[in-house]
Amino acid sequence: MDTLIRDALIITQNRNREIIRGDILIEDGKISKVAKSIHGGAEERIDASGKLAFPGLVNAHTHIPMSLFRGYAEGMRLHDWLEKKIWPAERRLKPAHVRAGSLLGILEMVRSGTTCFNEMYIAHMDEVCGAVLGSGMRASVGFGMFDLARKTSPEEEFKNGKSLAEKWSGKSPLLNISMAPHAPYTCSEELLLLAKEYARRNCLRLHIHVSETRKEVFDSLQQKGKRPIEYLHSLGMLDSETVLAHGSWVTKRESVLVGKSGASLSHNPVANLKLATGGICPLREYLEAGANICLGTDGTASNNSHNMLETMKFAQLLQSHLYWDPLRISIQQVWDAATINGAKALGFNSGSIGPGKEADIVLADLRSCNLAPLHGPPSLFFSLHPGNITDVLIAGNPVLSEGKFTSLDEGKIIEEAQRQAEGLVGD
Amino acid sequence: MDTLIRDALIITQNRNREIIRGDILIEDGKISKVAKSIHGGAEERIDASGKLAFPGLVNAHTHIPMSLFRGYAEGMRLHDWLEKKIWPAERRLKPAHVRAGSLLGILEMVRSGTTCFNEMYIAHMDEVCGAVLGSGMRASVGFGMFDLARKTSPEEEFKNGKSLAEKWSGKSPLLNISMAPHAPYTCSEELLLLAKEYARRNCLRLHIHVSETRKEVFDSLQQKGKRPIEYLHSLGMLDSETVLAHGSWVTKRESVLVGKSGASLSHNPVANLKLATGGICPLREYLEAGANICLGTDGTASNNSHNMLETMKFAQLLQSHLYWDPLRISIQQVWDAATINGAKALGFNSGSIGPGKEADIVLADLRSCNLAPLHGPPSLFFSLHPGNITDVLIAGNPVLSEGKFTSLDEGKIIEEAQRQAEGLVGD
Numbered sequence: 001m002d003t004l005i006r007d008a009l010i011i012t013q014n015r016n017r018e019i020i021r022g023d024i025l026i027e028d029g030k031i032s033k034v035a036k037s038i039h040g041g042a043e044e045r046i047d048a049s050g051k052l053a054f055p056g057l058v059n060a061h062t063h064i065p066m067s068l069f070r071g072y073a074e075g076m077r078l079h080d081w082l083e084k085k086i087w088p089a090e091r092r093l094k095p096a097h098v099r100a101g102s103l104l105g106i107l108e109m110v111r112s113g114t115t116c117f118n119e120m121y122i123a124h125m126d127e128v129c130g131a132v133l134g135s136g137m138r139a140s141v142g143f144g145m146f147d148l149a150r151k152t153s154p155e156e157e158f159k160n161g162k163s164l165a166e167k168w169s170g171k172s173p174l175l176n177i178s179m180a181p182h183a184p185y186t187c188s189e190e191l192l193l194l195a196k197e198y199a200r201r202n203c204l205r206l207h208i209h210v211s212e213t214r215k216e217v218f219d220s221l222q223q224k225g226k227r228p229i230e231y232l233h234s235l236g237m238l239d240s241e242t243v244l245a246h247g248s249w250v251t252k253r254e255s256v257l258v259g260k261s262g263a264s265l266s267h268n269p270v271a272n273l274k275l276a277t278g279g280i281c282p283l284r285e286y287l288e289a290g291a292n293i294c295l296g297t298d299g300t301a302s303n304n305s306h307n308m309l310e311t312m313k314f315a316q317l318l319q320s321h322l323y324w325d326p327l328r329i330s331i332q333q334v335w336d337a338a339t340i341n342g343a344k345a346l347g348f349n350s351g352s353i354g355p356g357k358e359a360d361i362v363l364a365d366l367r368s369c370n371l372a373p374l375h376g377p378p379s380l381f382f383s384l385h386p387g388n389i390t391d392v393l394i395a396g397n398p399v400l401s402e403g404k405f406t407s408l409d410e411g412k413i414i415e416e417a418q419r420q421a422e423g424l425v426g427d
Numbered sequence: 428m429d430t431l432i433r434d435a436l437i438i439t440q441n442r443n444r445e446i447i448r449g450d451i452l453i454e455d456g457k458i459s460k461v462a463k464s465i466h467g468g469a470e471e472r473i474d475a476s477g478k479l480a481f482p483g484l485v486n487a488h489t490h491i492p493m494s495l496f497r498g499y500a501e502g503m504r505l506h507d508w509l510e511k512k513i514w515p516a517e518r519r520l521k522p523a524h525v526r527a528g529s530l531l532g533i534l535e536m537v538r539s540g541t542t543c544f545n546e547m548y549i550a551h552m553d554e555v556c557g558a559v560l561g562s563g564m565r566a567s568v569g570f571g572m573f574d575l576a577r578k579t580s581p582e583e584e585f586k587n588g589k590s591l592a593e594k595w596s597g598k599s600p601l602l603n604i605s606m607a608p609h610a611p612y613t614c615s616e617e618l619l620l621l622a623k624e625y626a627r628r629n630c631l632r633l634h635i636h637v638s639e640t641r642k643e644v645f646d647s648l649q650q651k652g653k654r655p656i657e658y659l660h661s662l663g664m665l666d667s668e669t670v671l672a673h674g675s676w677v678t679k680r681e682s683v684l685v686g687k688s689g690a691s692l693s694h695n696p697v698a699n700l701k702l703a704t705g706g707i708c709p710l711r712e713y714l715e716a717g718a719n720i721c722l723g724t725d726g727t728a729s730n731n732s733h734n735m736l737e738t739m740k741f742a743q744l745l746q747s748h749l750y751w752d753p754l755r756i757s758i759q760q761v762w763d764a765a766t767i768n769g770a771k772a773l774g775f776n777s778g779s780i781g782p783g784k785e786a787d788i789v790l791a792d793l794r795s796c797n798l799a800p801l802h803g804p805p806s807l808f809f810s811l812h813p814g815n816i817t818d819v820l821i822a823g824n825p826v827l828s829e830g831k832f833t834s835l836d837e838g839k840i841i842e843e844a845q846r847q848a849e850g851l852v853g854d
Contacts, residue, residue, distance in 0.1 A: 070810065072802040074758060107796035273744035274809075278751040304809040305797060310737070317700035317741075324705040331501060369534035370732060370813065372841045373848035375499040382701075382731040383497065386797065387814020414799045421800035 001043050002027050003396055008048035008363065010034065011377055013055050013339050013352035017332060019377050024053065026359040029396040034354055044398075046391060050367050052377060054335075055351050056115025056138075056360030056394065057308040058342025060266035061207075061245040061296030063121045063144075064105030065098040065128065068421040069301035078275055086301065089425050090122065098124040100420035102131035103413045105306055107405070110137070112307040112386040115360040115394045118243060118266065118296065118346050120144045120180040120207050125160075129168045132175050135408055136397050138360065140346040141168070142180025142207045147191045149182070154190035162198060169202070174395060176205065176347055178243075183209040184228045185216055189235065196237050205241050205347055208232070211254070212246035213277050229254035238263045243345050245296065247286070248272055248279035255282065259289025264345035267337070269314040270305070271298030280322045283315075283329050293333070294342040312338050312381040331378045338381075363391035428470050429454050430823055435475035435790065437461065438804055440482050440766050440779035444759060446804050451480065453786040456823040461780055471825075473818060477794050479804060481762075482779050483542025483565075483787035483821065484735040485769025487693035488634075488672040488723030490548045490571075491532030492525040492555065495848040496728035505702055513728065516852045517549065525551040527847035529558035530840045532733055534832070537564070539734040539813040542787040542821045545670060545693065545723065545773050547571045547607040547634050552587075556595045559602050562835055563824050565787065567773040568595070569607025569634045574618045576609070581617035589625060596629070601822060603632065603774055605670075610636040611655045612643055616662065623664050632668050632774055635659070638681070639673035640704050656681035665690045670772050672723065674713070675699055675706035682709065686716025691772035694764070696741040697732070698725030707749045710742075710756050720760070721769040739765050739808040758805045765808075786823035791815040 005024040012018045012034065023038040024031060073085040098121070109117060116138040119128055125143045132139045143164045147157040165177040179199040181187040187195075199206045211217055211228045220228045229250055232238055240262035247258065247265045258265055267281040286293055295315055297306050312334050319329040343351030350358035366374060368388045374380075392400040399406060432451040439445045439461065450465040451458060500512040525548070536544060543565040546555055552570045559566045570591045574584040592604040606626040608614040614622075626633045638644055638655045647655045656677055659665055667689035674685065674692045685692055694708040713720055722742055724733050739761050746756040770778030777785035793801060795815045801807075819827040826833060 068800060070800065070802070071806040074803065074806040075754060077752075077754060104796060104799060111796060270744065273748045274753060276747040276751050276753040278748070280748075300810070304806060307797070307812070310740075313737075314741075314744075317697065320703040321700045321705070321707075324703050325504075326701060326703040327502060327504060367838065367841055369531060369538060369837060369841055370734070372531060373495060373497065373845040375497070375848070375852070376501065379498040379501040379731060383727070385734070385812045385814060387812060410796060411794065414794055414796055418800040421802070425802070 001396065003044040003046065003393070004038060004042035005046045005048050005053060005361065008051050008053035009366065009377060010353055011052065011054040011335065012354060013335060014354040024353060024361065026393070026396040029359055031353060031355055031357045031359050046363070048363050050365065051390065052364045052366050052380065053353065054362050055339040055353050056362050056392065057113050057338045058294065058346065058351060059109060059114045059117040059296050059306065059308050060243065060264070060294035060342045060345055061268050061298055062105070062117050062119060062306065063299035064117070064119055065101035065121050066299035066301040067105040067108070068097060068101040068417060068424060070304045072301065072425055092424060093123045095124045095127050097420045097424050098127040099131060100417045102128045103135065103408070104417040105300070106131060106135045106137050107408060107410055107413055108306045110392050110400050111389060112309055113362040113364070113389050113392065114306065114308045115362070115392060116343065116346065116348060116350060118207060120182070125164050126167065129164070129175060133172055136174070136394050136399050138174045138348060138350065138394055140176040140178050140205055140207070142178035144180050144182045145191060145195065146182035146186035147188050149186040154188050154194055157191055158194040161195060165202065165204060178205040178207045180207040184231055185219060192235055192237060196235070199241060205243055206237065207243045207245070209245045210247055211249045214249050214279065217249045227251060227254055229257055233257045233261070246272070246281065248277060248281040250282065252285050255285040255291065256289045258286060259291040262292070264292040264294055264341070266294045266296040266345070267315060268296045268298040269318050270311055271302040274302050280318055282322070283319050284323060287333065292341050292345055293337045294345050295337045307386060308338055309381055309384045309386070334381065335378065359393055359396035361393045362389060364388040365390050428823065430471040430473065430820070431465060431469035432473045432475050432480060432788065435478050435480035436793065436804060437780055438479065438481040438762065439781060440762060441781040451780060451788065453820070453823040456786055458780060458782055458784045458786050460782060473790070475790050477792065478817065479791045479793050479807065480780065481789050482766040483777065483789050483819065484540050484765045485721065485773065485778060486536060486541045486544040486723050486733065486735050487670065487691070487721035487769045487772055488695050488725055489532070489544050489546060489733065490726035491544070491546055492528035492548050493726035493728040494532040494535070495524060495528040495844060495851060497731045499728065499852055519851060520550045522551045522554050524847050524851050525554040526558060527844045529555045530562065530835070531844040532727070533558060533562045533564050534835060534837055534840055535733040537819050537827050538816060539736055540789040540791070540816050540819065541733065541735045542789070542819060543770065543773065543775060543777060545634060552591050553594065556602060560599050563601070563821050563826050565601045565775060565777065565821055567603040567605050567632055567634070569605035571607050571609045572618060572622065573609035573613035574615050576613040581615050581621060584618055585621040588622060592629065592631060605632040605634045607634040611658055612646060619662055619664060623662070626668060632670055633664065634670045634672070636672045637674055638676045641676050641706065644676045654678060654681055656684055660684045660688070673699070673708065675704060675708040677709070679712050682712040682718065683716045685713060686718040689719070691719040691721055691768065693721045693723040694742060695723045695725040696745050697738055698729040701729050707745050709749070710746050711750060714760065719768050719772055720764045721772050722764045734813060735765055736808050736811045736813070761808065762805065786820055788820045789816060790818035792817050
C-alpha cells in the first residue's frame with residue numbers, strides 16, 4: 001500500500017539534519033520520497049498540516065514483560081525489592097503473563113512515539129516475539145541468559161538464547177533476534193564467549209548490561225582484576241554489533257574502549273535515578289571517544305514508563321547537570337541518540353525520514369497548548385507528551401491513526417494486563 | 428451549582444492520606460462530602476468510574492507570561508541567552524504579549540492537572556490577574572520588583588507591587604496578590620524591607636528567588652558577609668508568609684533557618700537542571716528542619732513545560748540520585764509538596780479532597796496503557812501524563828470537561844500566542 005503524508009513539519013534526521021515542511025511518500029513500507037510537494041496518487045493520504053513528523057523513536061534498552069510490575073511494591077530499596085518481590089514473582093511467570101506484559105508495553109511505546117525497541121528478558125520469550133509480530137512493532141529481542149545467577153550450566157543457559165534465534169530469526173523484517181547474556185557478573189566467561197561467538201557467526205547483535213552500579217565495578221576489580229568493560233574487552237566482546245546497557249560507572253579509559261570498538265551504549269537515565277545507582281553515564285566522554293550513544297527507558301518496574309520523549313528530556317538535563325553546562329550535550333545529539341543511533345545499534349534501516357528508509361514515522365499535533373508557540377522544532381522533545389501524538393506508522397503500516405489503534409484492541413489488552421498482574425502478584 | 432463526582436478512585440491527601448473509592452459532593456465551589464456512596468440529587472453529575480481523582484496540583488513558582496519564550500533561542504549559555512535574547516525581548520513587552528502568554532500558560536497548566544500557581548513577573552501584571560480571573564484559574568500573583576537591576580529607586584519599584592495589590596486584592600477568592608521582590612541580589616535592602624513590611628501589614632505572601640546559583644552565594648558572602656538566606660533572615664524576612672524559590676545552594680544552617688521560620692520553599696528541579704546551576708536542592712535537610720516544601724516548574728523558558736506531574740517525577744528521582752537512596756524522599760512527600768504544601772504556602776484552602784476544602788479536583792483516565800496495571804495509586808505520578816487528564820474543576824467550576832475547555836477557546840489562545848510571540852521575537 002502506498003501512503004502519502006501531506007504537509008508536515010518534518011524533523012528528517014537525514015545526513016544534513018534538515019527540518020522541512022513537506023510531504024512524505026511511502027511505498028511498500030519504505031519511504032520513497034520526501035519533498036516540499038509530492039504530486040500523484042497514493043492509496044492512502046494522511047493530512048499532516050499543523051503536525052510535526054519525526055522518525056519513530058528507538059528504545060535501546062528495555063524489558064517489556066516487566067510492564068506488569070509497573071508501580072508494584074514501590075518504596076523499597078533495590079535489594080529487598082528484588083529478593084522479596086520481583087524475583088519470587090518472576091519465578092511464577094507463565095507465558096500468559098509475558099504475553100500480557102509485552103502487549104501492554106507495546107501499546108505504551110507506540111502511544112509515546114516509539115516504533116522500535118531492544119528487548120532482553122528471562123522467560124517465555126516466544127511470547128514477546130509473538131507480540132512484536134502480532135502488533136506490527138519493530139524490535140530486537142534476546143533471551144536474557146545468566147548461568148551464575150540461575151545456577152545452570154553455560155551450555156544449558158546458552159540453549160535458551162540459541163533456540164530463540166533458531167526459531168525466530170528471519171521470520172520478519174520487523175524482528176531481529178539478539179544474543180543477550182545478562183551481565184558480566186551474572187554470566188560465566190564460558191557463557192559470554194558462547195553467546196558472542198554465536199552472535200558473530202550468525203550476524204546477530206549482542207545485548208548486555210554493564211557497569212550499572214558501583215558495587216558491580218568493585219566486585220569485578222576484586223574478582224577479575226579488571227573493570228567490567230575492560231573485562232568484556234579482554235574477552236573480545238566489544239565491537240560494532242554489541243549494545244551495552246548503562247555503562248554509568250566507568251573510567252575514561254573504558255569509554256575509549258567502547259568508542260574505539262564501535263560498540264553502542266544505551267543510556268537509561270530514568271532507571272538509573274530511580275534505582276539511585278549514583279552514577280550518571282558520562283555521555284561527553286563516550287561521544288568524544290566516538291561511541292554510538294543511544295537511549296533507553298529500561299523496564300517500567302524501574303521507571304515507571306516507556307516514554308522515550310521523557311527519557312530524552314531526562315538525558316539532556318542530567319548531562320547539563322553533570323557537567324554544569326547546558327550545552328555539553330546538544331539537543332541535536334539527543335535526537336540522534338533516540339533515532340538514528342538506536343536504529344544503527346539494533347541493525348535496522350530506520351531512524352530517519354529519507355528515501356530508502358523504513359517508514360517508521362510519528363505525527364504529533366502542533367496545535368497543542370504545551371507546544372506553542374513554535375520557535376524551533378528541535379527543542380520540542382522538552383515539551384512533547386504522549387497525548388500530543390496522533391499517528392504512528394511502522395514500516396508504513398499505520399499502527400496508530402488519529403489517536404486510535406488500528407488493529408490492537410487497547411481496552412482488552414489493558415484489562416488482560418490488569419488481570420494477569422493481579423494473578424501474578426496479587427498477594 | 429452542586430456537582431456530584433461519582434465512583435472515583437480518590438487520592439484524598441486528607442489528614443490520614445486516605446485513598447478511597449467513592450463519591451465527592453461539591454456545593455457552592457467547596458467540597459461538602461466525600462464518602463463511599465453519596466445519595467441525593469445534584470445539578471451536575473460526573474461519572475468518574477475508571478478514573479483517578481486527585482487534588483489539583485499547585486505550581487509554587489513560575490512566570491507564565493514567559494510561555495511566549497518556550498523553545499526560543501535554545502542552545503545558548505545562560506548569560507548570553509539572557510543578555511542577547513530574553514532581556515531585549517522583555518524590554519519590548521506590551522500588555523498583549525503578557526495577556527497571550529498568561530492564557531497559554533493557564534491552558535497548559537490546567538491540561539496537566541494544575542489548578543493553582545504562584546506567579547512573579549516584571550511587566551503588565553494587570554494582564555496576568557485578568558487572565559486568572561477570566562479563566563477561572565486560582566493563583567497568587569506578584570509584581571517582580573528589582574530596583575538594583577532596573578536602576579530605579581526602591582520607592583519607585585515598590586510602587587509597582589503596591590499598586591497591583593491595591594487594584595486586585597480582594598477582587599476574587601481565586602486570586603491572592605503577593606509582594607514579590609525578585610531576589611536578594613537584584614533588590615536593595617530598602618526595597619526588601621518595604622516589600623516585607625507591606626506584606627505583613629496587609630496579610631500578603633512574600634515571594635522571592637534565593638540561592639539559585641553558586642555565584643549568587645559567593646557574591647553575597649563577599650558583599651554582605653552573609654549567605655543569601657542568612658541575609659534574608661537578618662532582615663526579618665523569613666516567616667510562614669514567605670515563599671522562597673530555589674534555595675538550592677544552601678548550608679545546613681540555612682535550611683534550619685528556613686525550617687524554624689516556618690517559611691515555604693519551592694523546589695524547581697527541571698529549571699535547575701536546564702540552566703545547569705549545578706546544585707540540587709537538599710530536600711531532606713529542609714524537611715528535617717520542618718520547612719514547608721513545595722514544587723514548581725519555573726517559567727517555560729527554562730523548563731520548557733508547565734507540567735507539574737513531570738516536575739514531581741524529576742523531584743523524587745533527583746533526590747534519590749542526590750542521596751543514593753530511593754527512599755530518601757517518599758512518594759507521599761512528593762504528593763504533599765505538590766498539593767497541600769503548595770496550597771498552604773500560597774494561602775489557599777485547597778490541596779486536599781475533604782469536607783470544607785475548595786473543590787480543586789483533577790480526574791485522570793485509569794484505562795490508559797501507561798497507567799496499567801494498577802498496583803497502587805500513589806506512584807502514578809511516575810507514569811501519568813497530561814494526555815490522561817480528562818476533567819479539571821477549580822472551585823467546583825469544570826474548567827476542563829472530558830478533555831475540552833468549557834469556556835476558554837483553546838485554538839484561539841494558541842494562535843494568538845503564536846502571533847504575539849512572532850511579533851515579540853520574530854527577528
